[in-house]
Amino acid sequence: MSMTLSHVCHTYSQGSAFEHLALNDINLEIREGEFIALVGHTGCGKSTLVQHLNGLLKPTSGTISLDGEDIHGEKTDRRALRQKVGLVFQYPEYQLFEETVEKDISFGPKNLGLDSREIDRRVRQAMEDVHLDYEKYANRSPFDLSGGQMRRVAIAGILAMEPKVLVLDEPTAGLDPRGRDRILTMVKHLHEDRGTTIIMVSHSMDDIATLATRIIVMSEGKVCLDGTPREVFAQREKMDEIGLGIPEAARLCQALRAKGLDLPDDLFTPEELHGAILRLWKEKGGC
Amino acid sequence: MLNNITLGQYYPVDSPVHRLDPRIKIILTLCLIVSVFMIHTLLGYALMLLFVMLISRLSHVPVKVMLRGLKPLRFILILTFLLNLFFTSGETLWSVWIIEITREGLRQAVHYSLRLIFLVLSTSLMTLTTSPIALSDGMELLLSPLKVIHFPAHELAMMMSIALRFIPTLMEETDKIMNAQMARGADFESGNLLNRAKAMIPLLVPLFVSAFRRAGDLAMAMEARCYHGGEHRTRLRVLRIGRNDVIACLIVAALLALIILEGIFVPTLL
Numbered sequence: 001m002s003m004t005l006s007h008v009c010h011t012y013s014q015g016s017a018f019e020h021l022a023l024n025d026i027n028l029e030i031r032e033g034e035f036i037a038l039v040g041h042t043g044c045g046k047s048t049l050v051q052h053l054n055g056l057l058k059p060t061s062g063t064i065s066l067d068g069e070d071i072h073g074e075k076t077d078r079r080a081l082r083q084k085v086g087l088v089f090q091y092p093e094y095q096l097f098e099e100t101v102e103k104d105i106s107f108g109p110k111n112l113g114l115d116s117r118e119i120d121r122r123v124r125q126a127m128e129d130v131h132l133d134y135e136k137y138a139n140r141s142p143f144d145l146s147g148g149q150m151r152r153v154a155i156a157g158i159l160a161m162e163p164k165v166l167v168l169d170e171p172t173a174g175l176d177p178r179g180r181d182r183i184l185t186m187v188k189h190l191h192e193d194r195g196t197t198i199i200m201v202s203h204s205m206d207d208i209a210t211l212a213t214r215i216i217v218m219s220e221g222k223v224c225l226d227g228t229p230r231e232v233f234a235q236r237e238k239m240d241e242i243g244l245g246i247p248e249a250a251r252l253c254q255a256l257r258a259k260g261l262d263l264p265d266d267l268f269t270p271e272e273l274h275g276a277i278l279r280l281w282k283e284k285g286g287c
Numbered sequence: 288m289l290n291n292i293t294l295g296q297y298y299p300v301d302s303p304v305h306r307l308d309p310r311i312k313i314i315l316t317l318c319l320i321v322s323v324f325m326i327h328t329l330l331g332y333a334l335m336l337l338f339v340m341l342i343s344r345l346s347h348v349p350v351k352v353m354l355r356g357l358k359p360l361r362f363i364l365i366l367t368f369l370l371n372l373f374f375t376s377g378e379t380l381w382s383v384w385i386i387e388i389t390r391e392g393l394r395q396a397v398h399y400s401l402r403l404i405f406l407v408l409s410t411s412l413m414t415l416t417t418s419p420i421a422l423s424d425g426m427e428l429l430l431s432p433l434k435v436i437h438f439p440a441h442e443l444a445m446m447m448s449i450a451l452r453f454i455p456t457l458m459e460e461t462d463k464i465m466n467a468q469m470a471r472g473a474d475f476e477s478g479n480l481l482n483r484a485k486a487m488i489p490l491l492v493p494l495f496v497s498a499f500r501r502a503g504d505l506a507m508a509m510e511a512r513c514y515h516g517g518e519h520r521t522r523l524r525v526l527r528i529g530r531n532d533v534i535a536c537l538i539v540a541a542l543l544a545l546i547i548l549e550g551i552f553v554p555t556l557l
Contacts, residue, residue: 051466054470056466056469082469082470082472087470089466094463094464095467096493097489098492107468107473111472143496157471158470158471161472
């Protein structure tokens with residue numbers, strides 16, 4: 001399952017006074033099994049791009065294809081596309097509507113026309129994936145849950161469609177540290193054990209540094225950096241120029257190097273930095 | 288982008304007419320409505336037309352935009368015209384088979400249609416040049432003497448402003464929820480009426496939940512800033528009657544006087 005975007009442009013309110021070019025000639029190749037972090041400032045076109053991936057928005061020009069097939073082609077089944085590419089919006093808990101958690105999660109699978117046994121299996125699986133106990137929560141009203149739990153129910157609603165590609169638009173926004181960790185662990189698990197391709201919009205460079213296999217940096221509707229975290233965070237000047245910055249660990253590492261410590265210049269996770277400092281300390285004959 | 292959505296008819300440009308005190312505009316509009324009903328002859332309508340064109344020029348609102356307000360009324364206009372034309376008894380002008388047109392019929396048809404057109408046009412003059420917020424401000428001040436009999440003028444105006452302020456927000460919200468449910472395979476477009484109504488549930492429930500939540504948040508934020516109704520509240524923008532307001536009053540008074548004179552002195556021919 002790979003996606004190709006070629007020369008994708010999107011203009012909002014074309015032809016009116018409010019015309020706004022949100023995406024400007026985007027060319028991307030998304031391969032199976034990647035964990036892509038999409039970063040950039042508010043209004044840089046991330047959310048617009050994300051909505052193109054499952055066909056909610058149609059590019060003004062350019063094409064998007066899934067496994068070589070144009071997703072806006074005449075033969076393409078929109079519903080099948082949305083099943084393959086699951087999209088979790090920002091603050092997805094505001095979309096809950098059913099009386100019980102179970103019913104809400106089964107909304108997606110029901111729309112796919114699955115039989116009740118399959119729906120039940122998927123609901124249980126999805127709840128397990130988001131670490132919600134089926135026995136305890138299935139029959140509760142989603143509106144009685146905490147913010148973090150509601151968000152996990154909403155994500156489970158997408159997972160129950162068993163998408164091959166999971167797109168998450170700032171899944172941890174507004175959550176406490178524990179809620180954030182839960183979501184990130186869950187996404188990591190889906191990527192590693194299930195082989196789901198992940199595309200995650202995020203503002204936290206630290207989260208991205210430890211999770212993503214590839215980072216796409218967007219600015220003013222264009223892709224301006226695209227590569228592994230190592231490659232992207234090495235471009236410190238460019239990241240600073242866009243105003244995004246680099247992870248705390250990378251910043252600390254650079255500060256230490258400036259003080260004369262002999263550290264490699266491509267460390268960006270706390271674990272790596274920790275290891276390197278320990279090694280250096282031992283070499284110098286620490287106790 | 289959504290800040291730019293124009294609510295209702297408001298035509299957002301700057302002009303002396305736009306800057307008029309909303310209270311004066313409301314009162315003058317009432318005067319215009321009264322004067323439309325006092326017109327007896329075509330000469331009066333010509334006067335009215337002249338006035339509308341004058342305001343259009345002064346307010347920088349093109350006549351085309353003003354006429355747009357008539358569009359939803361076109362069927363009612365045609366119906367009024369035809370009914371009056373064919374079903375008024377009087378001196379026959381012209382007849383074919385059972386259809387006959389009378390002098391009185393023609394007169395009434397023309398008059399009623401013109402009356403409707405000018406009623407819409409004269410209220411459009413106000414709604415096109417006054418922002419909804421200014422309008423509700425004006426309403427509040429005009430209704431405030433009724434506070435003596437415990438009429439909740441301030442509360443009504445506040446409700447109106449809040450409702451207006453939330454229209455774009457809720458529209459954006461609807462769009463978001465719709466997209467999110469479509470991402471879960473919801474279908475809002477096909478199926479029979481019953482299915483389509485059912486398909487609205489996943490849209491309406493979250494929309495209401497969020498509207499209530501926003502209402503709660505807003506109430507909290509207002510109370511946190513010590514809002515407790517209209518008593519002793521001062522205003523950020525104090526409305527003052529200026530020179531232009533006086534001029535506007537004089538123009539409308541002149542129009543009203545001319546129409547009254549026309550009613551007395553010009554014979555009603557047609």
